[in-house]
Amino acid sequence: MRAVQIATFDGPDGLRVVDVPRPTPAPDEVLVRVRRCGMNPVDRSQATGRWNWLALPHIAGSEISGVVEEVGALAGPLRRDQRVSVAFRVFCGRCHYCLRGREEACNADPHSANAPIMVGLPSEGGFAEYVVVPAKNVLPIPDGLDLDAGCVAVLDGVTAWHETERAGVGPGDHVLVTGASGGLGTFFIQFAKLRGAVVHAVTGRAALAPRLRQLGADTVIDRQNEDVALRARELTAGRGVDAILDSIGAGMFGTNMQALAPLGRLVICGILTGPDAQLNLAPFYAQQQQVIGSTGGARRDLEAVLDAMARGRVQPVIWRHFPLDQAADAMRALDDPGRFGKVVVDVA
Ligand SMILES: [Zn+2]
Structure with a gap:
């Protein structure tokens, strides 16, 4: 599959378009065909080495909407071709905070005190044709809402x-x-x-x-x-x-x-x-x-944002789309003085 990797901590200049093997989901995971992935300042922070423990090369990208491609054996009722948003915060589901419904405060990962642990940090993210994510992070996009809305709701919305x-x-x-x-x-x-x-x-x-x-x-x-x-x-x-x-x-x-x-x-x-x-x-x-x-949010926050959008009470604000092989330009566009709202990378 095509993907954009952070090859060196040189910001947009350190990104490379590559071909890598398509990942395979574990029983409790889902393979998502990525359609949109938002470009976020957190991606630039990764690309410039703010978290220097991050192993390179690495695929960033945490604001993912797409279509279910393959469902792991224990991954629940999701079905192929379903349109989905991927809740970005990776959480264990078992710690003191997760058991109280505070997934965004999960401290199971040793880096969680100083880094937001998410799809794309340190796991591989959405600047690729496919991404494997935990099944519990995958939420259906309501009918009538498009993949753009399903993307920008994920991180900035939540x-x-x-x-x-x-x-x-x-x-x-x-x-x-x-x-x-x-x-x-x-x-x-x-x-x-x-x-x-x-x-x-x-x-x-x-x-x-x-x-x-x-x-x-x-x-x-x-x-x-x-x-x-x-x-x-x-x-x-x-x-x-x-x-x-x-x-x-x-x-x-x-x-x-x-x-x-x-x-x-x-x-x-x-x-x-x-x-x-x-x-x-x-x-x-x-x-x-x-x-x-404050950092991130829980799955119920994503449901609330998607619902508010589906009811027309909130508008997604997208400034520009870039194709996947221009992800470096998408990252540079974060600093464009005319930017109003989100920069989104169209995958596929
Ligand atoms: Zn937890």
Whole structure:
């Protein structure tokens, strides 16, 4: 089968299009013919060596939709040619957290304290014509929903859904969304609106403001030309925002804390601008604020996102498609200043 491997930790330049043997599913696994695989910042992090214990060559790709090709003997009721999304988080099903329905917190893998363990990390992923995945990760795509939606729901949809829940976003809350034009941000805006919030979208790409408003943002803050914390306070009569949905990390941390209201929750699911931040504990405890980590989500989160999409309550936002043999260009496209939403690789 054709596949794109990370051959060296040189980012897009280290990717190679190769022919490798088609994998065979174990009894509790499913062979999926990949049709779409989203390009995610986590793929670039792999390709640039953030997890240097990763054995090369390696096939990344964690946002998979496709068609069931072969079902292992113990893999349950799935059938060939069924259209499916692959829940991206790999979990054991037996640990303290899995037994409580918190698959995203599974700590069975020794690397789980510092890496999201997922289809494509460290197992082989979806930038290939076929991928073998645990049967328990395979969910049917509802009728009427296409493979594009089934793909972008998998990681960004689930991560944003879970984070919005962890933030406890409720009706009337003022919510700040950072990185608003990205794959996660476009979901954050929609999920916060579903919960009845007033949404303030922060972007470095002011030209995209009309599209952010179309998605539901009540206001757009241009972080290149405006003081984000000051604007957040102006928009809330000086109070600050009740919740912040962030995937940017250290680069926004100080600003985010200045923008946060008493009882506010800052939820962080990524470190695109680095991991190390400083927290002034004086205003933090006096205002009873919370800083909350969030990562991925469980299968029930994927079901919820697919359902919201099937009902037309949430739109998948896809910016560009690339063929598999241009996966390197798809990875470079993550940094394109005009990008709005997801970059998706079409396989087959
Ligand atoms: Zn577990």
